[in-house]
Amino acid sequence: MAPPVAMESQGTAPPNSFSNQGETGGDGGSQKFRVTVVGSGNWGSVAAKLIASNAFKLTSFYDEVRMWVFEETLPSGEKLTDVINRTNENVKYLPGIKLGRNVIADPDLDNAVRDANMLVFVTPHQFMEGICKRLAGKLKQGVEAISLVKGMEVKMEGPCMISSLISEQLKVNCCVLMGANIANEIAVEKFSEATVGYRVNKEIAEKWVQLFNTSYFMVTPVQDVEGVELCGTLKNVVALAAGFVDGLEMGNNTKAAIMRIGLREMRALSKLLFSSVKDSTFFESCGVADLITTCLGGRNRKVAEAFAKNGGKRSFNELEAEMLQGQKLQGVSTAREVYEVLSYRGWLELFPLFATVHEICIGKLPPTAIVEYSEHKPNFSLVEGSAQFF
Numbered sequence: 001m002a003p004p005v006a007m008e009s010q011g012t013a014p015p016n017s018f019s020n021q022g023e024t025g026g027d028g029g030s031q032k033f034r035v036t037v038v039g040s041g042n043w044g045s046v047a048a049k050l051i052a053s054n055a056f057k058l059t060s061f062y063d064e065v066r067m068w069v070f071e072e073t074l075p076s077g078e079k080l081t082d083v084i085n086r087t088n089e090n091v092k093y094l095p096g097i098k099l100g101r102n103v104i105a106d107p108d109l110d111n112a113v114r115d116a117n118m119l120v121f122v123t124p125h126q127f128m129e130g131i132c133k134r135l136a137g138k139l140k141q142g143v144e145a146i147s148l149v150k151g152m153e154v155k156m157e158g159p160c161m162i163s164s165l166i167s168e169q170l171k172v173n174c175c176v177l178m179g180a181n182i183a184n185e186i187a188v189e190k191f192s193e194a195t196v197g198y199r200v201n202k203e204i205a206e207k208w209v210q211l212f213n214t215s216y217f218m219v220t221p222v223q224d225v226e227g228v229e230l231c232g233t234l235k236n237v238v239a240l241a242a243g244f245v246d247g248l249e250m251g252n253n254t255k256a257a258i259m260r261i262g263l264r265e266m267r268a269l270s271k272l273l274f275s276s277v278k279d280s281t282f283f284e285s286c287g288v289a290d291l292i293t294t295c296l297g298g299r300n301r302k303v304a305e306a307f308a309k310n311g312g313k314r315s316f317n318e319l320e321a322e323m324l325q326g327q328k329l330q331g332v333s334t335a336r337e338v339y340e341v342l343s344y345r346g347w348l349e350l351f352p353l354f355a356t357v358h359e360i361c362i363g364k365l366p367p368t369a370i371v372e373y374s375e376h377k378p379n380f381s382l383v384e385g386s387a388q389f390f
């Protein structure tokens with residue numbers, strides 16, 4: 001069960017609006033977009049910075065960008081929202097980076113989304129169900145959404161991608177944006193690429209590209225929501241495997257082998273779950289590029305390395321709290337969710353890497369099992385016709 005979203009402490013009310021809010025350039029009768037970012041962690045804050053720079057420049061967006069903050073009290077006794085609005089920095093999740101003075105932090109979720117017609121969801125995936133329940137029936141007509149959330153929920157009937165959760169619960173169209181995007185690197189404007197996945201409406205995908213694209217952040221739209229989202233979700237499981245290999249000091253060849261096998265399982269599972277998923281998506285930033293960056297420099301890799309170095313004796317929860325200071329890993333819960341899907345469908349033996357990662361995370365297998373799993377060869381006969389996916 002996903003944890004419920006806690007009620008926010010209201011703290012000090014955020015400014016009502018960005019003071020230089022203007023109709024920059026006027027809207028000339030065409031629709032003008034007001035953007036809210038739901039989430040303010042490491043990536044959420046960088047996303048707000050990217051969006052704010054474009055919203056300020058482009059006439060089709062209102063200057064002000066609201067950013068919903070899950071309120072917390074800092075060691076200084078101040079509310080995080082107040083400090084963000086005073087300093088223009090998310091001192092906890094993205095210290096040292098100015099977000100843009102048109103970013104307004106808001107601890108009140110309902111208030112933050114009230115006037116928006118473009119919603120950007122970017123929280124750890126385990127909080128999304130609670131957030132959607134809170135927002136159901138409260139959005140303006142015609143809102144467009146995009147999910148930057150890497151993860152999924154598992155229901156009785158099978159996996160539910162976060163974009164589907166948003167679409168179904170909030171009755172909105174939802175695109176996704178995924179890619180090789182370590183937030184701290186984009187925050188200091190090092191060049192990255194990203195992929196927008198859309199379902200049918202290319203025009204709205206182009207609008208999202210306009211909102212995110214900068215000289216150092218190059219965004220490409222592809223018509224494959226599930227493919228893009230599954231790449232972003234499943235790579236976090238492979239990142240744990242890469243971290244185990246690093247912790248065991250197995251070297252680069254082993255790590256490359258794990259990444260190759262991981263990519264193969266990512267593609268196979270995505271295509272088994274959604275026959276519409278395109279092979280070409282795995283060659284976009286959301287695919288192989290995200291897999292590489294996450295296995296080299298991501299948080300899942302880093303904490304999994306520490307887990308393996310400790311021989312699995314310290315739990316992921318403990319290591320996460322100690323090493324990430326409030327940031328959240330997505331890989332461990334995703335590995336469990338993937339395992340549930342594989343068990344339910346009778347596919348465990350087809351996906352030995354995914355299955356092994358989960359069994360290591362829960363202590364059923366030692367970290368060294370990550371290089372031993374290949375003894376269990378995938379059994380293609382389990383799922384009729386599945387061999388084509390590997």
Ligand SMILES: NC(=O)c1ccc[n+]([C@@H]2O[C@H](COP(=O)([O-])OP(=O)(O)OC[C@H]3O[C@@H](n4cnc5c(N)ncnc54)[C@H](O)[C@@H]3O)[C@@H](O)[C@H]2O)c1
Pocket residue numbers: 003004005006039040041042043044045069070071093122123124125127148149150151181182183184326327328329330
């Ligand atoms: N950080 C990155 O480099 C990066 C890059 C690309 C994608 N992502 C993805 O973006 C998503 C968001 O990650 P992030 O890095 O912005 O977050 P994060 O891990 O840095 O921060 C955790 C966030 O969760 C919030 N939170 C804690 N408890 C909560 C609750 N009960 N309800 C709601 N929110 C709560 C915290 O306030 C904080 O904003 C994830 O799916 C992640 O995989 C992250």
Ligand SMILES: O=P(O)(O)OC[C@H](O)CO
Pocket residue numbers: 150179180181182183239290293294297298299300301329330
């Ligand atoms: O730090 P991680 O492991 O959550 O990965 C961050 C991003 O998803 C990389 O694109």
